[in-house]
Amino acid sequence: MKKFFKAVDDITRREILEMLKTKDMTAGEISDAFQISKPSISYHLDLLKQADLVISEKKGQYVYYSLNTSVLEDVISWLMSLKKAGGTEDKQK
């Protein structure tokens, strides 16, 4: 989960995940949605891949990225386990 938390601790990467919710996209299409350079987007995609949050598939000269949700199970479980813990739910101040 180490890599997951790193991957999602960045607004650009979270936005990429949001975009991939809708449809699979090429690196170029993803890049076009941001003001950031292509190499930077490539770097972000690599971190998402390392975290197993996306899958890449090369088709000709294009590389298609798609969401991989299997890793989310563990994270959700961890968060639920935190939620269930203790009786201190919803304390204020």
Add this chain to the structure above:
Amino acid sequence: MKKFFKAVDDITRREILEMLKTKDMTAGEISDAFQISKPSISYHLDLLKQADLVISEKKGQYVYYSLNTSVLEDVISWLMSLKKAGGTEDKQK
């Protein structure tokens, strides 16, 4: 959620959350569980507080920290929305 993701993107802070699952603890007790200096733990506790993941309450000279799980709702919802998206669940390679 920005602050949440930052807060949990650190092994020390995730371990602090784990510890607080069991019971409320003072800053000193938390600090004793790590090899890290007290000021560093204080810094981590502050980030957790900024993310609303913990609550602190001063009792005499001690400061007790406890888990606050209310923020987890939003995060879990976001992860579920990713999970439900697309039909690309569990792709390999």
Add this chain to the structure above:
DNA sequence: TAAATATTTAGATAATTATCTAATTATATA
């Protein structure tokens, strides 16, 4: 009230990260 204990704040620093431009690799097309 002076000393001890608990915690945080301040200031400095090494490591990590997100970004850029330039160069490289791979594929498609004229």
Add this chain to the structure above:
DNA sequence: TATATAATTAGATAATTATCTAAATATTTA
């Protein structure tokens, strides 16, 4: 086959982060 297009890799850099020691603040106790 030469050129254009898509994407990544390499190398550099500014910003951010986690850590430290020293100092400050707050509280308790002798």
